[in-house]
Amino acid sequence: MNNRLFSAPLSFADVQITDGFWQRVMELVRTEVIPYQWDALNDRIPDAEPSWCMHNFRAAARLNEKQRTLGDAFVPPTYTNRGFQILPQDPAHPDPDAFYGFLFQDSDFSKWIEAVAYSLANHPDAELEAIADGAIDEVCAAQLDNGYLDTYYIINGMDAALTNLRDNHELYCFGHLTEGAVAYYQATGKDKLLRAACRFADYFAERFGPEEGKCKGYPGHEEAELALVKLYEVTGEERYLRLSRFFIDQRGQEPKYFIEEEHRRPGARATDLAYHQCEAPVRELKEALGHSVRAVYLYSGMADVSRLTGDDSLYEACRRLWNSIADEKLYITGGIGGTHMGEAFSFPYDLPNDSAYSETCAAIGLVFFARRMLQIAPDSRYADVMEQALYNTVIAGMALDGKSFFYVNPLSVVPEACQRDKRLEHVKPVRQKWFGCACCPPNIARMITSLSQYAYTQNQETLFTHLYIGGSASKLFDGKKLTLNVDSRLPWDGHVTVAVRADEPVQAALAFRIPGWAENASFRAEGKQQTVKDGYVYFSGEWHDGDEITLDFPMEVQMWQANEKVRENIGRVAFTRGPITFCAEEVDNGADLHLLRVDGKQISVEESHVFGHETVALKVSGVREKPAGKALYRKAGAAETEPVTITLIPYYAWANRGLNEMSVWLRG
């Protein structure tokens, strides 16, 4: 690896987003999601399961001197399919000193504060900042003198802390707290939460590591790995990078820590090593396996550590795991996680549509992983997947009005099946207001508000544009500022104009991704040297104010079929245009979408509206099979059909017009 070429995101202050498509989503997050989530964290949403998040911090703050022990009075948590959850025996009168909710509930605050930080960076808001400062005060009040800050154990007894790394999410909560703290410090310059995160990190650094006598465990739900890298990058403290590297190096080593830990906990269920990505040391992993969010969070941390330590074998593992996902386990919506059993990757090419898991958080984690791979070696195949995940599954996770959310993102839905088939219990045919286990909505919020961190990266010589998002981006080259003013109408139109602004001539390389979906792409920057490499066009030379780069990415409708190994999609086709994946909904096409057959002879693109939202629809010619009687089985014969025009809308916009069928893949 050549360290000199590694790139890093631009700072928030150096990017402005004015993009028509994304501005709307970011404004929804700012005006709807962030305030709604603050109410949710404080259990003020009628009809929604309480979060108990801020309650727990306040309870911990009241109790953190008492250092209770887990005694007989403790009610063991209830295991649900989302993890352990503790509910008050009398919901009307919760104990102010008790911990409630999921064991990882602290992280809801952390993701929220991270989203708040990015939002403040994009859009200063004194009132929101005051609320955030107040919340940080409550959170920090719960921290123990030794730096520990996980309310479940502070409230229930520190004697059990660190005894169940596999299931109980302490290091996951620490990781999110740290990400939030770093973001808030970067956005506001305020370091109270950052100092708390450092003290919490120091608590772990003192207890975990290769040194004799230190714990050889690692996170059950990965997240601390990438967070410690962020903490290292903002503080420069090597010990945080070392701890991240320790967690990564240690993972999957013999003896397996989680099995040893399990044996110390009577009645513990058996460890599924692959679920936790510890079936082998991480450098030996070849196939993306297990819980898909955990997996991509780990891979993101691995990519970070390989970049910062120049670790080739770790980077090679990242490349293998990336390929395992992109070549064999990626939905055409940019989603990952074929099975709800363990919210996990299924086996290669097993990409069921109706029972897909494709968790919103996993698509977000895939964006994390992709950006980190881009930082090491810019290659459009990472950015293509990043864009595919963002424009499809990530934003499908949120309703067009920002008020409800998908956790699971199926590629085919039949409401009756979701309601009557217990095998599809995890699939919701309409978005939900809020979940008790609310990992996805705040994850969407922090993703959307930090979009600038994914659109651009830079190294000494080059400013990379990975995503075409209207707005501006600035970078100093040898102390001289160069600004790109990007005019883009993506995802609806592939013509992009970039105007250069510079007070004085700047020697620089500007690299622009050539999207994989653009056939016969053309690009031009007068008088500059032009090179194409790994899906990026590099324009180098001396830039002057007013220079212009034009990029034309033809945005044809593309009809796809899956590799024949994807049994689920044999004989089926799906449509994309630019970065957008399309789907058919019942509201446009009638019920029984499986009776439609695409012939693809006529395909047109139309401006359209979904739930008042301007979008583009595809009109595709095909036929609909007519019902042929009541018999359960009948002699095979050509079905009677009628010609139809099938309407397809962007996948992200589905389920905004009531309960109905949806399908991405149609019979071809």
Place this chain on the structure above:
Amino acid sequence: MNNRLFSAPLSFADVQITDGFWQRVMELVRTEVIPYQWDALNDRIPDAEPSWCMHNFRAAARLNEKQRTLGDAFVPPTYTNRGFQILPQDPAHPDPDAFYGFLFQDSDFSKWIEAVAYSLANHPDAELEAIADGAIDEVCAAQLDNGYLDTYYIINGMDAALTNLRDNHELYCFGHLTEGAVAYYQATGKDKLLRAACRFADYFAERFGPEEGKCKGYPGHEEAELALVKLYEVTGEERYLRLSRFFIDQRGQEPKYFIEEEHRRPGARATDLAYHQCEAPVRELKEALGHSVRAVYLYSGMADVSRLTGDDSLYEACRRLWNSIADEKLYITGGIGGTHMGEAFSFPYDLPNDSAYSETCAAIGLVFFARRMLQIAPDSRYADVMEQALYNTVIAGMALDGKSFFYVNPLSVVPEACQRDKRLEHVKPVRQKWFGCACCPPNIARMITSLSQYAYTQNQETLFTHLYIGGSASKLFDGKKLTLNVDSRLPWDGHVTVAVRADEPVQAALAFRIPGWAENASFRAEGKQQTVKDGYVYFSGEWHDGDEITLDFPMEVQMWQANEKVRENIGRVAFTRGPITFCAEEVDNGADLHLLRVDGKQISVEESHVFGHETVALKVSGVREKPAGKALYRKAGAAETEPVTITLIPYYAWANRGLNEMSVWLRG
């Protein structure tokens, strides 16, 4: 209903089966399955999970005077996906006084003794009868003075008996004991077990019923209903019919017994009413729902009681439930139960192939139900389904060598998916030697050995032939004996000749089913009056020795498609010939069966061998799509194909040639 027309099976003594196809299966059961199962009941099968069945009877016999109570020493049973199971803490040293295995393990003996009885009726065997008598002695030794005979409670404490009717299978075990006892009495004339069953029945009759003070519960797993009818029919004791009727009438009434019972058991999980067919009183049931074995056992009991009591509303419910199955929930293999969640019926037209449950026992239960519907009103649609279930799913449940068994009968198998996809954990791609929860193997044994009870029924005027099985059947008409000698080569050839034997002229009606699969069927009996009604041809008149009936059922290969509401099978076809449903296996067609497409232009029938077993194969023309590169997604276009001849073998014979892919439905 017109009672006079109700028909009943012939006695065992009046039917001989010499049929080439079935003789082989019956001999396997007699020579392989029954001895193997006796070893299994006695835990003498190496490498197989112990049954503990006879151990429990012996333990109960030792302890049945002690009347233990469930004390602190009792280890609570472990809940598995097959129910509660108790395992010894040290498998090498089981406690001779302890109950082990599934709570319903007693029923393994009962199904075995039932199969033994039928086998003895077909094929006397003094050695086997001696073993059976010895087993009956052990079982009867466990019976309490009050008649109670369920080893789980005898061993663990009678204070808890009848406290968990919903889950703990006492009435189920009673039902199977009774069926075994009736069969053994009918086969051998020995009534020791029958008397035990009567005493056990009396125990329940004293405790359950509409009278004040009696328990208003009913079986959690239905079975006692139809068994009590058998006990009534063999003893003539009205109280057994009354108890069966009570269980049926009471089921689903408000207040729901299982919910009341659940509230009396702290920590009991919530009752799924539909799982237990008690979402409504049975006369109001409209859709076949819940655990499919329980459902068809109940419906069989309902049909019996409606016949014996002339209860029209109950019969109407049976007809509705039959239609719900036959019109919306029946696999083309005669299997039922679309989902493993609750081993249950799924919603209408939800008939997944790979994740099918289609339990062998459920197909057997469907045969029970069909025969009982035929007894009320002969209609070939019942017999067609009975035949479809028997020739396909029921015998698919057993390997061609009789040594291994399927519990679940999928219509499509990809071994990698079964091994790597936890959603398919219930699907085994090869048959298993024995199951700890071994309901299916002994159920197959008792079904096959009692085939004569399904081939014929009779009433005063008419002898009905429902299944064409080579052999003979005799009946007295007005005291004069008439024998049919049936020459049939089904399922391979549809030409059937029936020779009449009679010492003196006999006035009689002989009815023969016209199979639904036979187009342009022809039939003839010289000089007899011929009527066709509800799929049966009736020949009436005076019969003389040497009279002959010829029936020609053309056995064309038929290519089927499913109703378009069956999403799983859209665009797919399946093949049958006569009663046999066919499937493609990897061993004949290569891997990736989903790449095959049938064109159906050429279809031929060939004699074939599978695992040394003579059978018929179909050769169907089609194409195989060629792999088109590594990309996960590629531009849609016509697939390159090569012409192939697809080989199909009977479904019942699949998985006898090693681990491989299988599919009933192929792309059309």
